[in-house]
Amino acid sequence: xxxxxxxATGVIGRPxxxxxxxxxxxxxxxxxxxxxxxxxxxxxxRAVVCDAHDADALATAVTEAAPEVVVHQxxxxxxxxxxxxxxxxxxxxxxxxxxxxxxxxxxRAAGARRFVxxxxxxxxxxxxxxxxxxxxxxLALDAPPPFGAGVRTLVExxxxxxxxxxxxxxYGWFYGPGTYYGEGGSTAVDVRKRRFPVIGRGxxxxxxxxxxxxxxxxxxxxxxxAPGVYNVxxxxxxxxxxxxxxxxxxxxxxxxxxxxxxxxRLAAGRMATMMGALPGASNAKxxxxxxxxxxxxxxxxxxxxxxx
Numbered sequence: 001x002x003x004x005x006x007x008a009t010g011v012i013g014r015p016x017x018x019x020x021x022x023x024x025x026x027x028x029x030x031x032x033x034x035x036x037x038x039x040x041x042x043x044x045x046r047a048v049v050c051d052a053h054d055a056d057a058l059a060t061a062v063t064e065a066a067p068e069v070v071v072h073q074x075x076x077x078x079x080x081x082x083x084x085x086x087x088x089x090x091x092x093x094x095x096x097x098x099x100x101x102x103x104x105x106x107x108r109a110a111g112a113r114r115f116v117x118x119x120x121x122x123x124x125x126x127x128x129x130x131x132x133x134x135x136x137x138x139l140a141l142d143a144p145p146p147f148g149a150g151v152r153t154l155v156e157x158x159x160x161x162x163x164x165x166x167x168x169x170x171y172g173w174f175y176g177p178g179t180y181y182g183e184g185g186s187t188a189v190d191v192r193k194r195r196f197p198v199i200g201r202g203x204x205x206x207x208x209x210x211x212x213x214x215x216x217x218x219x220x221x222x223x224x225x226a227p228g229v230y231n232v233x234x235x236x237x238x239x240x241x242x243x244x245x246x247x248x249x250x251x252x253x254x255x256x257x258x259x260x261x262x263x264x265r266l267a268a269g270r271m272a273t274m275m276g277a278l279p280g281a282s283n284a285k286x287x288x289x290x291x292x293x294x295x296x297x298x299x300x301x302x303x304x305x306x307x308x
Contacts, residue, residue, distance in 0.1 A: 002025070023219060
């Protein structure tokens with residue numbers, strides 16, 4: 001099939017392109033720079049250099065590619081993850097808002113019959129205690145800044161994609177090359193400097209996914225599966241008190257500190273409270289309906305053994 005990947009040099013785009021080519025698909029990928037375009041061409045894909053915020057240029061790129069499948073992997077997150085930064089999601093929100101309409105409209109006009117969109121699996125509304133959620137659970141529309149605005153943007157984006165009978169992939173917390181948890185990423189740096197503590201009792205659940213597994217799930221969604229929402233996460237949602245020390249050990253860092261929740265709230269505001277009640281996500285639907293299995297079934301092995 002002819003596949004158009006918007007954001008082809010991002011953390012999912014990079015491992016996804018070789019998978020698509022190996023599966024026999026004809027791929028066009030976008031990037032903002034000519035230098036990164038060479039990376040796309042090296043995988044055997046056609047590269048288009050354009051600014052995703054330029055609606056006309058993006059629509060033209062889609063039209064010329066005449067795709068049967070459109071894949072949205074555009075993000076614009078800063079190099080450093082800092083939940084205190086009220087603008088951290090602003091640029092990505094713009095890519096998940098207006099850009100979605102451009103890609104959907106241009107894709108339909110070009111004859112695309114399948115749409116696969118990136119979303120997140122850590123946007124579920126917290127309950128009285130952390131628990132594992134499926135795709136029907138409500139999202140955290142009233143989450144504190146800066147997360148709340150991002151969740152509300154996701155809701156509108158997902159609605160547009162589902163109305164177009166597309167597939168929404170809610171990815172878990174990424175780890176692996178190019179991510180915050182990868183070698184040189186800001187989370188890895190903070191953990192090594194003991195600036196990433198376990199908050200309170202460390203009960204908040206995290207659902208991780210290695211970028212290679214996220215890419216394989218995306219390939220599955222390109223090729224099969226009914227329209228709908230799918231959590232793309234590993235098999236073991238885990239509380240912070242378990243995964244954070246294991247991650248620190250895997251990267252050769254000292255054991256993380258523990259701080260009371262009230263101190264974390266003083267430092268990071270309401271986001272700290274939210275992290276302590278964060279729900280996990282179930283991958284049962286993706287495994288059942290996409291016929292997909294993660295290579296790294298648990299962060300326990302992934303942190304130690306997977307590429308980073």
